Structures are given as C-alpha cells and as structure tokens.
Amino acid sequence: MLDNIEADFPEHTPRRPDAPKALAGIRVVDFSHFIAGPFATMILADMGAEVVKIEAPGRGDDLRRYPPVHPELKHGAPFVWTNRNKQSVALDLKSPEGVAVVRELIAIADVVVENFSTGVMDRFGLDYEACRKIKPDIIYCSVSAYGRDGAFADRLGFDPIAQVESGFVSMNGYADREGVRALSPVMDISTAMMACNAILGALVARERSGLGQAIEVSLFDNAVLMTGYATMQHLFTGANPQRHGNTSPDTCPSGVFQARDCAFYINCGNDKIFQRLMSQVVGRADLAAAEIYATGPDRIRRRDELFAILGDAFAQQPWAHWQTRMRAAGVPCGQVRTVGEAIRSPEARERGLVTRIPDDKLGWIPNVSLPIRYSQTPIVDPVAAPAVGQHTATVLRELLGYDGARLARLAAAGAFGADVAKPAEEAKT
Structure with missing residues (x-):
C-alpha cells in the first residue's frame, strides 16, 4: 500500500504563512458520519474553520471501515479522503456525562452539523431547539435522506438509493439495457456541497442580523436537482430522458472515438x-x-x-x-482515462490536485485537494484524517479548560466509552 507515493506525487506546497484563512474563528461541532456530512465539514475545515468531529469511542465513524483499510492507520481510503483537517473527540452520547461535554462544546461553537437518522439528536437532547437554548445564534445543519418532517422522515437513505429514486439512473447507460448508477457517490458529494453552501450563507446572514438558524439539506431533494435540466425538459414535453450511452441527445458529434492508440x-x-x-x-x-x-x-x-x-x-x-x-x-x-491515469496526468500535476502530506505513522499519505483557489485566503495546509478520539484530551483542555482530574472523572463515569480508561492523549501528560 502506498509504496510509490514519493515517486508518483509531489510534496504539498505550503500556503503563505501570513495569509489569512477564509473561515478563521469559526468553530464547527460535527456529529456527521459516512460521506455527505463529513465532506461538507471537511470543506469548511479546508477553508479554515475549526472542526471538532464527535465520534463513538472505539468504533468511530463507520466510514473508517470502508476498504481498503490500511493496517497501520486502522481506517480506510474513503475516510482519509473526507476527514482531513479535523480533530476527533470520542464521546459516548448514550452517557449523560458525554452529552454534558458536548453541550459545553456547542456553547462555544458557531455551527452544528448532524446526519443521524431522524429523531436521534432529539433523543440525545441535541436537536435544534435544545441547541438554540445553549447557543441562541447557533447555525444547525441537518443532512437527511428525505427531510426531517413529513411522511418520509423515517426513511433511511444512501447515495445509490437517491440515484435510483430521483430518476438519475434512468438517464444513464445504453438504450438497450437497464440504466446504471454512477459508481462515484455523486449524490453524497453534491449534497455535501449544498450543505456547505447553506452553512456559508447562514454565516453571512448571521453576520448581518445576529441570528442563527436551522438548515436542512435532503439527499433526495439534491438528487432530483442532479438530474439537471432533464426535469425541465420533461415538464416542457412530457417525455422522459432516454439513455444515449456516450453520445449526446442535444449535440452532435459528441461521443467517444478511437484513435490509433487510445x-x-x-x-x-x-x-x-x-x-x-x-x-x-x-x-x-x-x-x-x-x-x-x-x-x-x-x-x-x-x-x-x-x-x-x-x-x-x-x-x-x-x-x-x-x-x-x-x-x-x-x-x-x-x-478516456482510468482514475489512476487521471490523477497522474499532466493536467492533474499542473494543478497540484494530488500531493503527499506528512503522516505520523506512514511518513507520507496522499491528499486530494479541493478545486478551490483563493487569491487572498488560500485553503489551509492539509492535515491527515485523525484516529478515533485522537484529540479528545487536547480539545477538552484547550477549549473547555478541563484539567487531568476532571478528565479522569469523566473517564470513570463512562463519558469516553465503557472500555476507555482515559482519552488517548491523556497518557502523554
């Protein structure tokens, strides 16, 4: 694994040390997992926000186990791809002590992001109304499958389900066979972008009005948007889009051709x-x-x-x-390239899309950058995705002022999980 990283990819070029960060001073408490929520908060982190990722002790985000899992990192490539520049705090939200710690973090936060099943945050006592009592101007973003209210609020959803139910799959592939899903989690990624945009808009609105607000972004709603202008074409004509393979129904000649070599x-x-x-x-x-x-x-x-x-x-x-x-x-x-060819292409190298960054365990780890270029507030230098609970002690000390005795009491009460005697970093002091 990663044997050729030094030969294949250049070292990341650091940003100017004196350059400001677009979201400096913004703190995010992130309860999200899998892709749509974490990718949204990673964009915020790349822009300079401080993102505190709340994870279940021991197990952490389920995306950590998506393959291929590196044996030394104990998490896989998908998790690395969507969780850089975050601090991981491991807390048991089923314990009153763990929830009490989270409430203190929310009290000093600007944004809360969650994508649990509908009702989970309510059971923890961490729904929007509860968080607004803790921090009146909090911006609270919920990413859900079908919305937080209405007849379908209880439905679970993942990217492929959104692809098929939105009509997206019906548009893709060849006319003589069943439609095909996109292997890339396009609905998760685009939902993350929508959630990030919504949070940024809410931050601007709060700057003007002083008011926080609740935000809701639905995977299904976003998936319908991702069918593009096909929805409007259908409304104009009554016809559903037909599958055209690699050709275009709107322009010609557009499609794949074969040169002598590729x-x-x-x-x-x-x-x-x-x-x-x-x-x-x-x-x-x-x-x-x-x-x-x-x-x-x-x-x-x-x-x-x-x-x-x-x-x-x-x-x-x-x-x-x-x-x-x-x-x-x-x-x-x-x-027409493979993924491997694309990330090693002259265009990707010219744009610095894939680089290598330091990692405490492996020496180097690959990094895929955001497609955003700021002239005055460049994206922050990437820090590899954290281990579960890697920053628990540091965050609770530095942000909440906890001392060793209080950390020990919380550990004994089970706030850090039944099998965790103390936060990972506590042993260093």
Whole structure:
C-alpha cells in the first residue's frame, strides 16, 4: 500500500504563512458520519474553520471501515479522503456525562452539523431547539435522506438509493439495457456541497442580523436537482430522458472515438465547433460547409453516418496527433482515462490536485485537494484524517479548560466509552 507515493506525487506546497484563512474563528461541532456530512465539514475545515468531529469511542465513524483499510492507520481510503483537517473527540452520547461535554462544546461553537437518522439528536437532547437554548445564534445543519418532517422522515437513505429514486439512473447507460448508477457517490458529494453552501450563507446572514438558524439539506431533494435540466425538459414535453450511452441527445458529434492508440471524447457543442473540427482537424472543409450537416438537429439525424466518417479518419493517427490539432482548433476533447491515469496526468500535476502530506505513522499519505483557489485566503495546509478520539484530551483542555482530574472523572463515569480508561492523549501528560 502506498509504496510509490514519493515517486508518483509531489510534496504539498505550503500556503503563505501570513495569509489569512477564509473561515478563521469559526468553530464547527460535527456529529456527521459516512460521506455527505463529513465532506461538507471537511470543506469548511479546508477553508479554515475549526472542526471538532464527535465520534463513538472505539468504533468511530463507520466510514473508517470502508476498504481498503490500511493496517497501520486502522481506517480506510474513503475516510482519509473526507476527514482531513479535523480533530476527533470520542464521546459516548448514550452517557449523560458525554452529552454534558458536548453541550459545553456547542456553547462555544458557531455551527452544528448532524446526519443521524431522524429523531436521534432529539433523543440525545441535541436537536435544534435544545441547541438554540445553549447557543441562541447557533447555525444547525441537518443532512437527511428525505427531510426531517413529513411522511418520509423515517426513511433511511444512501447515495445509490437517491440515484435510483430521483430518476438519475434512468438517464444513464445504453438504450438497450437497464440504466446504471454512477459508481462515484455523486449524490453524497453534491449534497455535501449544498450543505456547505447553506452553512456559508447562514454565516453571512448571521453576520448581518445576529441570528442563527436551522438548515436542512435532503439527499433526495439534491438528487432530483442532479438530474439537471432533464426535469425541465420533461415538464416542457412530457417525455422522459432516454439513455444515449456516450453520445449526446442535444449535440452532435459528441461521443467517444478511437484513435490509433487510445479512445478519446469530443464534444461539438455548437455549429462553429463542428465546422472547425471538420475543416481544421479532419481536413474535410466540404463537410464543414455541407448543408446536410449545417445545424445540430441536422447532424443528430445523420449521427451514424457522421460518426462513421469521423471514426475512419481518427483511426489513422495516434491521439497525440489529434489532440494537438483539436487544441489548436478550439475543439473540446479529452482522452478516456482510468482514475489512476487521471490523477497522474499532466493536467492533474499542473494543478497540484494530488500531493503527499506528512503522516505520523506512514511518513507520507496522499491528499486530494479541493478545486478551490483563493487569491487572498488560500485553503489551509492539509492535515491527515485523525484516529478515533485522537484529540479528545487536547480539545477538552484547550477549549473547555478541563484539567487531568476532571478528565479522569469523566473517564470513570463512562463519558469516553465503557472500555476507555482515559482519552488517548491523556497518557502523554
């Protein structure tokens, strides 16, 4: 595991030490687990917020066990991907003492994020109304499957369920077979982005009004949005989107072609791009000017014959030849890559998308950066995802002023879990 990391990826380049952080001074108490909630709070952490992740003692976030799990880290790649720049505090929320500690943390927080099943936070006495009594201007974000109220509030949901129920799966794949889900958790990721946007908007609103508020983001609601403009097209026509494989129902030629050495995708989004493709790239100015190919609908009606012409031409030369010509002509194109090829590509290296960062156990660990570039408040330097409860003692000492005796009393009362005698870092003092 990770044997070639030093050869494959450059060391992360630190931000300017004097640069401010976009969310400096914002504290988040994060009860979320799996992907949608944690990815949202990771974005906030990358922007400079202090994120305190509350986890169950010992077990922690269930995402820790998603494969591949590194034997030394005791958690897997998905957890590493979505939990950097956080502090982990392990507390048993089934114990009154553990809940009491959490309430103290909420009292000094700006944001609470949770994505438990509906009713769980109420049972802990940590619902929005309870938290608002602790901190009147708290911003409280709930990420749920189908909302926190109404007939479907009790339903559990994961990314693939949202994909199928929203209609998203029905749109993807080939016409002669069943629709296919996206393997990437696109609904979780986009829901996380929505939740982060909502929290940022609420922070701006609080700055102006002094008022906190409750926020709700639903996986299903977001999944319907992720079907794109297909929903509006359906409302205009009454027709459901049909599966088109790698071609486009709206533009032509758009799809996968085979060069002499590999596959690539082109997307002719308008008539001018098509004309440049045919005249400057393929050398068929006659077809660029042909009336039968003049408009998008014309080309869609003749897709098969047009694809055959292009397929024959592209097979004559390698991808490097066609890429150079299409880039010069302004024709959008891209090589069909594996994930491994993509993260090692010249484009990814140029943008610094994947780097390596220090890790206490492994020496180095990979890091996939956010696609955000601030000129004045750069994203914070990444710190690897924490072990369960790694920061319990530090957070309770530094934020709440607990001393060793109080930590020992909490441990004895079971606040840190029945099998935990004291927080992990307590042994260091």
